[in-house]
Amino acid sequence: MKKVAAYAKLLRLPGIGALGIPTVIAALTVGVVDPVDLGLVFLIGAIACIFGFILNDYADVELDGLVDDLKEKPMVSGAISKKSALMISIFLALLSFVLIIVLWYGKTIDYYKFLALLCIFSAGILGTIYDLYGKHIIGSDFLVALSVALVFLFGAFSFGRPEMVTLVIFVLTFNNLLYMNAIQNGIKDADHDFKMGVKNIALSSGVKVKGMNLTIPQRFRIFGMGIRLCSAVLLFSPFLFFGYDYHVWQLLLLAIFTVLFLVVDVKFLTLKTFDRGKIRKIIGVQSFLRYSLVPLMLISIIGVTYSVILIIFPIAWYIIFTPLLGEQLFKPRM
Numbered sequence: 001m002k003k004v005a006a007y008a009k010l011l012r013l014p015g016i017g018a019l020g021i022p023t024v025i026a027a028l029t030v031g032v033v034d035p036v037d038l039g040l041v042f043l044i045g046a047i048a049c050i051f052g053f054i055l056n057d058y059a060d061v062e063l064d065g066l067v068d069d070l071k072e073k074p075m076v077s078g079a080i081s082k083k084s085a086l087m088i089s090i091f092l093a094l095l096s097f098v099l100i101i102v103l104w105y106g107k108t109i110d111y112y113k114f115l116a117l118l119c120i121f122s123a124g125i126l127g128t129i130y131d132l133y134g135k136h137i138i139g140s141d142f143l144v145a146l147s148v149a150l151v152f153l154f155g156a157f158s159f160g161r162p163e164m165v166t167l168v169i170f171v172l173t174f175n176n177l178l179y180m181n182a183i184q185n186g187i188k189d190a191d192h193d194f195k196m197g198v199k200n201i202a203l204s205s206g207v208k209v210k211g212m213n214l215t216i217p218q219r220f221r222i223f224g225m226g227i228r229l230c231s232a233v234l235l236f237s238p239f240l241f242f243g244y245d246y247h248v249w250q251l252l253l254l255a256i257f258t259v260l261f262l263v264v265d266v267k268f269l270t271l272k273t274f275d276r277g278k279i280r281k282i283i284g285v286q287s288f289l290r291y292s293l294v295p296l297m298l299i300s301i302i303g304v305t306y307s308v309i310l311i312i313f314p315i316a317w318y319i320i321f322t323p324l325l326g327e328q329l330f331k332p333r334m
Contacts, residue, residue: 005325006079010088012053014325017317018291020046021310022148022173025294026155028302029166040103041155047096048123048151052144054089055131058082063135066192069276093124103158116157123150135198145177165238165301169294175231176290183224184286187216187271188279214274221269228265232258235297246300254296261289288315 012019023045024038032038057064057075061082064070074080100120104113126147134140152173156162162170186193186202191209193200206217235258238244239251268282295310 003079006074006077008321008325010054010057010074010080010085012050014318014321016046016050017321018287018314019049020044021291021314022152023155025169025298025310026152026162026166027159028306029163029169029298030156030160032159037103037159040099041158044096044099044103044120045151045155047092047099048120048127049148051089051092051096051124052127052131052147054085054092055128058085058089059132060135063192063196063198066195067189067276069280096120100158112157112160116154119150119154119157123147123154126150135193135196135200138199138204139201141178141182141201144181145174148177149174164242165244165298168234168237168242172231172234172294175227175234179224179227179231180283180287183220183227183269184283186220187214187268188276188283190214191274191276209274212273212275214271216269216271224269225262225265228262232262235293238297238301244301250296250299254293257289257293257296261286261293264289288318291315 020042023041027038027041032041057073061075064073064076070076075082075085097120100117107113124147126143130140130144130147134143137143149170153162153166153170156166182201186200186207189198190202190207194203194208201223202220205220205223206215207220208215235254236251239246264282264286268279268286271279291314292311295307298310299307
């Protein structure tokens with residue numbers, strides 16, 4: 001059972017419900033409602049992300065071994081060998097393309113499907129560069145952010161021409177991943193990144209940990225809040241700038257969640273004490289607030305039913321599977 005649990009952790013089982021949702025959202029924005037098509041793009045999106053996570057774990061084994069909280073990760077603990085993990089990542093990469101063939105079977109490979117293929121292929125290249133060399137390239141967070149955003153765009157191009165709201169969510173996806181990697185991970189890992197000579201935006205901006213004291217320079221806070229405020233504007237842009245229909249209660253609910261989202265961000269960026277457990281918990285809360293915002297934005301576009309499913313499904317999946325692996329809820333081992 002321990003071996004099974006190790007592989008489940010390596011494959012990010014509790015997070016699969018969230019990892020596959022972006023490509024589903026992309027497909028829904030271009031009018032796709034067929035459950036088979038949605039199921040396939042869900043699997044492709046999740047597998048593409050898991051590929052990246054495993055490759056990143058493979059590259060960061062030595063670095064993760066410096067952090068007590070991460071010593072139970074499958075490769076760090078030795079439960080799964082680096083060779084096995086690498087073989088799994090290669091298998092997942094091949095499986096994603098097999099599923100693309102199944103998704104498009106019997107359909108004409110038009111211009112948009114060619115762009116979809118270009119997106120998923122480019123995402124793999126950018127993600128691999130980040131996973132293997134990102135720790136030595138300042139600003140490599142932009143590469144992984146673009147990689148995940150391209151996986152999202154694959155979900156739309158697979159079926160046709162993206163709508164304006166699709167492109168808005170594409171930029172939102174980029175923003176969210178940039179914040180997660182550059183800001184959240186930059187602060188979370190500031191206590192040990194410098195020991196391995198990591199070059200990133202956080203350390204180069206002056207983020208540092210001395211004992212339990214955490215220093216976050218003002219310029220880094222401004223950079224982080226700038227990303228989030230840009231995302232806040234984008235959430236309302238379909239209705240303010242592009243003439244999409246909306247419900248008044250929908251905008252009110254979206255506004256409440258957006259303000260809550262920004263308040264948590266301010267709390268995170270003004271931390272003065274380095275407490276990894278607390279930081280992990282805040283990141284977990286931020287993640288699930290983030291997953292709720294886009295479905296709220298889409299209520300008047302894809303309908304209440306789909307939006308509610310998009311909000312509940314990843315959270316329910318996470319709550320069900322996390323305890324089965326002996327992990328704590330909303331405190332991801334990252």
